[in-house]
Amino acid sequence: MKAFMIGGYNPGTLLSATVPAPAAPGANQVQLALIGTSINPIDAMVARGYGAPLFNRRGHFPVMLGRDAVARVVAVGQGITDIQTGQRVLVAASPRIGGTYADLFNLPRHCVAPIGPELSDTTAAGLGYAGLTALQALTAANLSADTARGKQVCINGASGGVGSVAVILALRWGATVTAVASGQNRAWLQRLGAHQIVDYRDPAAMADIAADIIVNCATPADDDRQRDPLMEILQRRTSPGRAYVTTSNPVLGAVTEHGVVRGLATSGKTYLKKRLAARRHGIRYRWVLFKENPQQLEYLASLFAHPGTANIVGACHGFTALPEVFNDSAAARTPGKTVFLTSRS
Numbered sequence: 001m002k003a004f005m006i007g008g009y010n011p012g013t014l015l016s017a018t019v020p021a022p023a024a025p026g027a028n029q030v031q032l033a034l035i036g037t038s039i040n041p042i043d044a045m046v047a048r049g050y051g052a053p054l055f056n057r058r059g060h061f062p063v064m065l066g067r068d069a070v071a072r073v074v075a076v077g078q079g080i081t082d083i084q085t086g087q088r089v090l091v092a093a094s095p096r097i098g099g100t101y102a103d104l105f106n107l108p109r110h111c112v113a114p115i116g117p118e119l120s121d122t123t124a125a126g127l128g129y130a131g132l133t134a135l136q137a138l139t140a141a142n143l144s145a146d147t148a149r150g151k152q153v154c155i156n157g158a159s160g161g162v163g164s165v166a167v168i169l170a171l172r173w174g175a176t177v178t179a180v181a182s183g184q185n186r187a188w189l190q191r192l193g194a195h196q197i198v199d200y201r202d203p204a205a206m207a208d209i210a211a212d213i214i215v216n217c218a219t220p221a222d223d224d225r226q227r228d229p230l231m232e233i234l235q236r237r238t239s240p241g242r243a244y245v246t247t248s249n250p251v252l253g254a255v256t257e258h259g260v261v262r263g264l265a266t267s268g269k270t271y272l273k274k275r276l277a278a279r280r281h282g283i284r285y286r287w288v289l290f291k292e293n294p295q296q297l298e299y300l301a302s303l304f305a306h307p308g309t310a311n312i313v314g315a316c317h318g319f320t321a322l323p324e325v326f327n328d329s330a331a332a333r334t335p336g337k338t339v340f341l342t343s344r345s
């Protein structure tokens with residue numbers, strides 16, 4: 001069978017390989033036939049050794065990448081009674097678990113949720129990992145379908161995979177949404193339906209943002225050094241319930257640089273410092289780390305099955321094009337998700 005993997009961290013190039021099919025799924029595992037998958041920034045980073053002390057302690061290669069998928073169940077392991085062979089599922093798995101860039105792969109049951117025919121393969125191919133991260137970020141900011149109505153929410157990195165889903169969810173729940181991204185992605189943000197759109201390269205417009213909740217889904221890590229205009233906005237306000245949540249944090253960077261123990265300790269210290277500093281201004285501050293969650297996957301699948309939900313896919317290719325696109329660091333980034341479909345459905 002075909003699989004895409006890295007043979008080492010230097011240069012971290014995604015390679016095409018023909019490998020034996022995986023063994024039968026173990027207890028509480030499912031075996032899946034890939035229909036579609038997507039690129040997430042974490043895989044490009046993992047390919048170059050990011051998080052290796054946590055994800056690949058013994059330095060074993062090859063490493064299969066891929067954090068999400070839409071796939072069909074071909075076998076279930078012992079103990080699984082709520083998923084049947086032949087069902088189509090939405091998949092999201094952290095880098096601690098095996099990857100999805102293969103014709104066939106095994107994953108734990110908690111990485112998948114069954115989906116209905118209304119959710120398209122194209123959307124499902126890119127929804128799992130970015131979607132769960134977005135949902136978990138909004139949840140960390142105390143936003144939900146019950147609480148978001150009327151709240152002023154700013155999504156930074158709104159043109160990305162995580163940010164696009166966060167904008168769609170916050171709008172669906174009734175929040176007033178300011179979307180921040182580069183000016184070139186303005187049309188994308190308009191199509192998502194954001195109430196206000198701001199270019200992060202425009203300091204005056206950034207300083208003018210009216211929001212009580214910031215959800216940061218932008219690429220640069222929220223570390224100790226940088227000045228953060230979005231945090232400054234919250235500090236100037238006095239409304240209750242102000243929150244700053246970020247998906248972009250230095251945990252894995254610190255682990256890569258200093259090893260697991262020192263890396264977790266260093267980033268833990270940074271986190272506490274930032275939480276305390278925010279609390280002094282009455283702001284709830286949280287880092288979000290993706291966690292597998294089949295119930296939340298089901299929720300996303302039902303929301304994105306709705307024909308009125310905005311499209312999150314910016315580019316769609318055949319599965320065989322994955323290494324070429326993945327390895328092309330000079331390629332212009334398309335907004336939303338870049339997905340890859342096999343000929344299966």
Ligand SMILES: NC(=O)c1ccc[n+]([C@@H]2O[C@H](COP(=O)([O-])OP(=O)(O)OC[C@H]3O[C@@H](n4cnc5c(N)ncnc54)[C@H](OP(=O)(O)O)[C@@H]3O)[C@@H](O)[C@H]2O)c1
Nearest residue numbers: 133157158159160161162181182217218219247288289290
């Ligand atoms: N903590 C976790 O478990 C977890 C899980 C998933 C993702 N993440 C992280 O969350 C971030 C977003 O992921 P993604 O999949 O949405 O990535 P993505 O699709 O590559 O999107 C990145 C976003 O960052 C914006 N951006 C880039 N440079 C920026 C800058 N200098 N200032 C402000 N915004 C900037 C981009 O805007 P333009 O393209 O318009 O410039 C785009 O909206 C990444 O850092 C990723 O590693 C974390």
